[in-house]
Every structure is written in C-alpha cells, then in structure tokens.
Amino acid sequence: xxxxxxxxxxxxxxxxxxxxxxxxxxxxxxxxxxxxxxxxxxxxxxxxxxxxxxxxxxxxxxxxxxxxxxxxxxxxxxxxxxxxxxxxxxxxxxxxxxxxxxxxxxxxxxxxxxxxxxxxxxxxxxxxxxxxxxxxxxxxxxxxxxxxxxxxxxxxxxxxxxxxxxxxxxxxxxxxxxxxxxxxxxxxxxxxxxxxxxxxxxxxxxxxxxxxxxxxxxxxxxxxxxxxxxxxxxxxxxxxxxxxxxxxxxxxxxxxxxxxxxxxxxxxxxxxxxxxxxxxxxxxxxxxxxxxxxxxxxxxxxxxxxxxxxxxxxxxxxxxxxxxxxxxxxxxxxxxxxxxxxxxxxxxxxxxxxxxxxxxxxxxxxxxxxxxxxxxx
Amino acid sequence: xxxxxxxxxxxxxxxxxxxxxxxxxxxxxxxxxxxxxxxxxxxxxxxxxxxxxxxxxxxxxxxxxxxxxxxxxxxxxxxxxxxxxxxxxxxxxxxxxxxxxxxxxxxxxxxxxxxxxxxxxxxxxxxxxxxxxxxxxxxxxxxxxxxxxxxxxxxxxxxxxxxxxxxxxxxxxxxxxxxxxxxxxxxxxxxxxxxxxxxxxxxxxxxxxxxxxxxxxxxxxxxxxxxxxxxxxxxxxxxxxxxxxxxxxxxxxxxxxxxxxxxxxxxxxxxxxxxxxxxxxxxxxxxxxxxxxxxxxxxxxxxxxxxxxx
Ligand SMILES: Nc1ncnc2c1ncn2[C@@H]1O[C@H](COP(=O)(O)OP(=O)(O)OP(=O)(O)O)[C@@H](O)[C@H]1O
Ligand SMILES: [Mg+2]
Numbered sequence: 001x002x003x004x005x006x007x008x009x010x011x012x013x014x015x016x017x018x019x020x021x022x023x024x025x026x027x028x029x030x031x032x033x034x035x036x037x038x039x040x041x042x043x044x045x046x047x048x049x050x051x052x053x054x055x056x057x058x059x060x061x062x063x064x065x066x067x068x069x070x071x072x073x074x075x076x077x078x079x080x081x082x083x084x085x086x087x088x089x090x091x092x093x094x095x096x097x098x099x100x101x102x103x104x105x106x107x108x109x110x111x112x113x114x115x116x117x118x119x120x121x122x123x124x125x126x127x128x129x130x131x132x133x134x135x136x137x138x139x140x141x142x143x144x145x146x147x148x149x150x151x152x153x154x155x156x157x158x159x160x161x162x163x164x165x166x167x168x169x170x171x172x173x174x175x176x177x178x179x180x181x182x183x184x185x186x187x188x189x190x191x192x193x194x195x196x197x198x199x200x201x202x203x204x205x206x207x208x209x210x211x212x213x214x215x216x217x218x219x220x221x222x223x224x225x226x227x228x229x230x231x232x233x234x235x236x237x238x239x240x241x242x243x244x245x246x247x248x249x250x251x252x253x254x255x256x257x258x259x260x261x262x263x264x265x266x267x268x269x270x271x272x273x274x275x276x277x278x279x280x281x282x283x284x285x286x287x288x289x290x291x292x293x294x295x296x297x298x299x300x301x302x303x304x305x306x307x308x309x310x311x312x313x314x315x316x317x318x319x320x321x322x323x324x325x326x327x328x329x330x331x332x333x334x335x336x337x338x339x340x341x342x343x344x345x346x347x348x349x350x351x352x353x354x355x356x357x358x359x360x361x362x363x364x365x366x367x368x369x370x371x372x373x374x375x376x377x
Numbered sequence: 378x379x380x381x382x383x384x385x386x387x388x389x390x391x392x393x394x395x396x397x398x399x400x401x402x403x404x405x406x407x408x409x410x411x412x413x414x415x416x417x418x419x420x421x422x423x424x425x426x427x428x429x430x431x432x433x434x435x436x437x438x439x440x441x442x443x444x445x446x447x448x449x450x451x452x453x454x455x456x457x458x459x460x461x462x463x464x465x466x467x468x469x470x471x472x473x474x475x476x477x478x479x480x481x482x483x484x485x486x487x488x489x490x491x492x493x494x495x496x497x498x499x500x501x502x503x504x505x506x507x508x509x510x511x512x513x514x515x516x517x518x519x520x521x522x523x524x525x526x527x528x529x530x531x532x533x534x535x536x537x538x539x540x541x542x543x544x545x546x547x548x549x550x551x552x553x554x555x556x557x558x559x560x561x562x563x564x565x566x567x568x569x570x571x572x573x574x575x576x577x578x579x580x581x582x583x584x585x586x587x588x589x590x591x592x593x594x595x596x597x598x599x600x601x602x603x604x605x606x607x608x609x610x611x612x613x614x615x616x617x618x619x620x621x622x623x624x625x626x627x628x629x630x631x632x633x634x635x636x637x638x639x640x641x642x643x644x645x646x647x648x649x650x651x652x653x654x655x656x657x658x659x660x661x662x663x664x665x666x667x668x669x670x671x672x673x674x675x676x677x678x679x680x681x682x683x684x685x686x687x
Contacts (some may be wrong), residue, residue, distance in 0.1 A: 007479020011468065018467050158623075215429045216457040217480045218449065290424035375431040375448075 004219050008227025012201070016231060026197070028241055030189045034246050037185055048132055049077045051095035053086050060106040060147075064117070067143045068099070073135055090122050097121045097132050110151070148153045182247050183335035184308030187269070187328040188299065190241060194273025195298040196227060196237055196282060196291065202281035203290040221370040225363065229274045236270040256342025265334040265348070268355045272327040273298070275362035282369040301326040308332060378439060378547070380405045380532050380563040381426065385435035388421050395421045397586035403565060403579075408558050410577030411567040418586040419567040420460055423534050426565070427457045443447055449659070456525040456533035460540065460567075463682055464521055466510030470501055474524055481528035495523035498553060513544025522553060526562065533557065535566040539573065551576050571675045580675075582682065589682055594675055601681055602673040605647055606626060609637040609654060610667040617663050626653055638671070 016023065050068055054061050068074040079094055080086045086098040100118040102108075108115035121129050121134050214224060247253035255262060277294060278312055283291035305319070306328035307376040312320055323329050330351035337343045381403035383432070388396040396418040403409040413419050426439055428448030437444045440454040464473045474495050478488045496502045499519040509517065518538050526533050535554070539541035539547045551573065558564050574580050574594060581591040590597060611617050618637050621630045627650075628640040641650050647670055655665050 003479055003482050003484050007476050010479070011472065011476040014472055015467055016463065160477070182504060209463045210465060212429065212459045212461070213457070213463040213477070214480065216427050216452060216455075216459075217477075218452050218482070219480055374429060 004223050005227045009230045012231040028328045030243050033189055046073050047075045049095045050074050051078050051080050051089050051098040052079045053098055053100040054074055055103045056101055056105045061101045067139050077253040110168050130257055182253055185331045186243050187331050188302045189235060191298045191302045191328055194270055195277040196294040197232055198274045198277030199290045199294040200287055203284050203287050207287055215374045221367045222235045225278055232274055233270055240266050255339050257338035261345060262338045269327060269331040272359040275359045276364040279362045282366055302328040307330055327355045327358045381439050386432055386437055386518055387434045389433045389462050389608040394586050399588055401581055406561050406563055407578040408564045410574045413573055413583040417583045420536055423536050427534055428452050439483040454531055456530040458521050458525040458535045460536040461608045469506050469508055471505035477524040478527050491527050499523040515542045517544055537567050539556035574675050588641055598673050601678045602645055606671050606673055607639050608669050608671045609664055611658055611665045613663050617658055620629055620661055624657055670677050
C-alpha cells in the first residue's frame, strides 16, 4: 500500500514541478491578490485632514470637535472662518473634509430637534470620499449616541440602542487592515488554490484517459486520493508561508500567538480545501467545468459567508446558519486569534473540530463516489 | 482451465445494448483476436473483463476470478492497455515506468529488473530520459504495452494497440505480442486491421454487440468461404473489369492493386472460369497474362459474413 501511495505522490510532484507555467501562476496568484486587495481596498484611511468651521463655539460644539481630535483617523489641521475659506482649503487640498457646525447646534440638540452638521468632502477620489464619509458619519453617530445617552440618563430614562451602527458600514472602523483583511485573504487564497488544483489534477486524468490505467490497477480509491492530496499539502504550506511573509513586509503582519497552533489550523484547513477539490472532481467531467465549479465553490462562500467582507452578525439569521458551511469562517477565527491577538488554544479549539469534520465529510463522500465511478466508466 | 471464460455477458447503456449476451472462452497462452467494426462493442467487453465496468448481466472468469465478485483479484492478474493512450506525456519514459511499477507494488531490485526488461522489449534502452509526449505513436504504443505488463501478468488485454501506427511499426508491435505469447502470456487483442487478425491463434468476430463467427483464421476461411477466388493479371485492367462485371458470369469482381479478383458463383469450376475469362477478354483484344487461384483473406470472410446478415 505504501509503495502505491508513494508512487502516486512522486508522480504528482514531478508533474507539478514540470508544469512551469502553472507553477508560476500558483505563486503569482497570492502575490497578486495581496497587492491588489491590500492596496486598492486599503480601508485604513487614517489621518484624514479635517478643517473645522465652528459657527457656534459652544461647550457642545467643542465636545463634538474633540471626537475628531482624539481619533487617529482624523487630524484637525485648521479652523476656517468663512465659507469661502472652506472652499479654498478643499480646493488646494490643505484639508480633505470641512465640518461645519451651525449657530443653533446646541439649541436644536437639547430641544431634541434634529441638529445637523454639514460635511464638505473632497470628492476627487470617489473611493476615498466614500471612506471619509463613512468615517465622519460614524464618528458623528457615535458622538450623538453618547451625548444623548448622557442627556437621557440625566432625565432618568434608560435607553437601549435603537440600532447597531457598526453594521451599517462595510468596514469596521475599530479594526485595522491587517487584522481584518489579511486573515480573510489568506483563507480565500488557500481555498481557491487547494480546491482548483486538486480538482483540475484529477479531472485532467479523466479527460486524458490516464485514470483508466490507474483504475485497472490494484490502487484503491483511498490510496489514490491520499496520493493526490499529499503533494498539494506541501505546495499549499509553501504558499501559506509566502503569504505570511508578504503580509509581514506589505502590511506589517506579525504572528503574536504560537506557530504550532497556526500550523495545525492551516494544515487542517488545507486538507478541507483539498477534500472539497476532490469532491468537485467527482462531479465535473471536463477541465473547464472543473475550473469553473472550483472557483465558484471556493471563492464565493469564502468571500461572502466567512465574515471576510460582510460581518456575519449583521446577516439574516438564516444566512448566519448557512455560514457554518464554509470552513473559511472557522479558519478566519483561528487566524485572528492566533496571528492577531495571540490567544491560547481555548479560544479556537472548536474551530479545529469544525474544520476536521468538514474535511472528513467530503473525503468520505469522494471516496464512496470514486469507488462507484470505477465500475461505471 | 481456460484463461478467460465468458458466459452470457451483456452490457446495456440505458436502452442501448452495447454487448449482447456474449459467451466464449480464451485458452491459456494463446493470442486471441477480437474483431469488429467501430462501435461493435469491443472496448465495452474488454472493460468488463478488466473489472472496470460492471456487466448488466452474465459473468466471466478471468484467470479464475469472477469479474463480478472478485474484481480486485482480477486486477492483480491482468495487464490492460486502453484504446486511448494512457501514459503521462509530461513524464519521461523512465518516470512512467517507475510510476506504473510502483502502482503494481514493485520496488527496489524487482522494479529495476522489470524496468530494464520493459526498456529492452520496447527497444528504448538509452532513451529513458526522453519525454513520453515527444515519441512517435508507434514507439509510444510499445512503451504502453511494456508498462501494461510490468508486473508480469498472466493475461494482457490490448484494445486496438496499433490504431494510427504505421505499417512497419505495426509489424514490430506484433513481434512484441508474439514474444509475450511465447513467454506464456495470454494475449487478448482487439483490432480492425484484418491483416493483423491472421497473426492470431483464434479470432472472434463481433458485430453490433453480437458474436457472428469464431475460430482460427484457417477454420474461418474454410467454413465461410466456399467459393473460389481467382486473381487475373491482364492489360487494360479497368476495361477488363467492366467487361467481366457485365458478363454476369461471376459472383463479384473487384480491382486489387494491379490485378482483378473475381469470386466464382457457387457451382462453377476453376477450369471453366479460366476458359471463360481468356475467351471473353480476347474478344475485346485484351491479353490475359496470368490467372491464379488465391486463398481468401479474412477480409473476404468478414465481407461475406456481413453480406449474409443483410
Ligand atoms: N458509457 C457509455 N454510455 C453509452 N453508450 C456507450 C458507452 N460506452 C460505449 N457506448 C456505446 O456502446 C457501443 C460500443 O462501444 P465500444 O466502445 O465498445 O465499441 P468498440 O467496438 O470498441 O468501437 P471502436 O472500434 O470505435 O473502439 C457504441 O455504440 C458506443 O456508443
Ligand atoms: Mg473501442
């Protein structure tokens, strides 16, 4: 049995190494993803230059201005004294946003009318403008919540939060890029690579007919699948290391927790991805179908359901249950705990189990399906 | 005990019957030819016998093991070369041999001895490092046969091994088959080159999933071709053919290279026909230089059998 598995592993390694084009692609893909996502979607716009146009100059307005001053997202660079000066400052880029506080700000606020604050944002770069708008909105809402709670408390009324503001935005202002983006990216990259590569490697053998020669030999489905998986585990580990190194140099990522926890989680996750790839190969008959199916089945859930781009807590309850179908959700939790927070195993041991169950499930189905297909070529 | 015994083997794909209630046996050590046109059901039969396709009904024993209940033992005792080329084009000759050797559990000295043997019979010594994809079809097929028998099986199945191979390489390939057979391996081979079938000890003709005839090439010719075939060498071959066809004296008349072949009607004698030919052609001022009785080919047998069916 070992001779047979070893023969398959060796052959698979040879084929991977001989196919230079795919190999370059496999290593270029994570680099590309990290740079693209890391920079194009860098949601850490910090030190936004803010101009203040305070028409009221009251205690409340100063309180409000302090919200901006105390955050690393904003730098108050100047106080303007006229609408013209505000325009000028935006045009010559000395500020990116002007906050105008009206004369009746406190009056309206305390009389429980809606007090409004005006923001003028430099809209040349639409993306940045949106981000700035989200930041100032959230800062404002935070302020208004805090102050109204104070006021109401004074009047003896306790309030519950009317709505969860954090969920409104597609970013979470409390988190940083590395903490938020990198775990999601690692999960996506690994999943896509694992699923696609195994699926293609098996379907190619079906398409070219070489699988028939293996089926007629004493190799069992278990031996075949194991032989196919082992080389890709190594490849995926190399890619994980590459991603971590890139993350370190591009985004200052550092592993706070124990490497062994990270390695265990990553290997389990890789095996889960490979199992899914093998499952895809039992469904797809052509390389093209295999490729499309694997990108769909790996990328979509990993991006959408894992909490990578949309926070799971803000999803409808039904969708929240569905998110449990993607191992990426659990892997991201492991990554955040080990890499970012450096917590101990008590914070994520359950995630290990979830991922293992996922992998075993798909491995078993694939083995049963492979055994059946062998008799019905 | 026979190498292969097939009993009422049937394979249906939906409503379509690809192999229809087939029974036959293959003797130990013989070269057994399985002949049929495209879609006759040859590959389907082979795949069932190799244990990679489940029969709809019927059973067979291969090397004494049932293909239905003991397919794993069957697999250990056979070699199989599929109709589609199934070595890895992106691996070298040696890597392919190593891989298939490993898959059959060979290692160490055992493996290197067998590797030497494969390279020798495929005539590829010194070319171990060549990429398999770069080899011409004929050589690829020899290598494929070598790897198919790397584990020294008692029985080997070859599914159209000479498809797309040039005539000289086909000769070499058949030499290889003869070598295997002389070493005691039972060879089950399909082909639709009828000239190759002459090299088989026994053949089976299959058409639309049903067996239509079987026996040694000699038996088949004797049993199915009762009429005499004459080969005529004469001037103005085309004109002569038209004249002979129009005379309605023969069962059929065809051009065969530079000669004409005529099939006599059932009760005609050779002498009678020879006289008729010389006389008829000389009337048109065509000179006949030679008339010989020739032995029928398997092609003649096959055509006769298919004509009979229609
Ligand atoms: N998996 C399948 N599903 C449906 N029909 C099939 C399947 N495999 C084979 N057939 C049909 O069964 C018939 C016999 O096929 P088979 O491959 O056995 O023919 P063959 O004698 O090997 O022909 P060839 O000389 O072209 O290789 C064909 O009509 C083919 O279309
Ligand atoms: Mg065939």
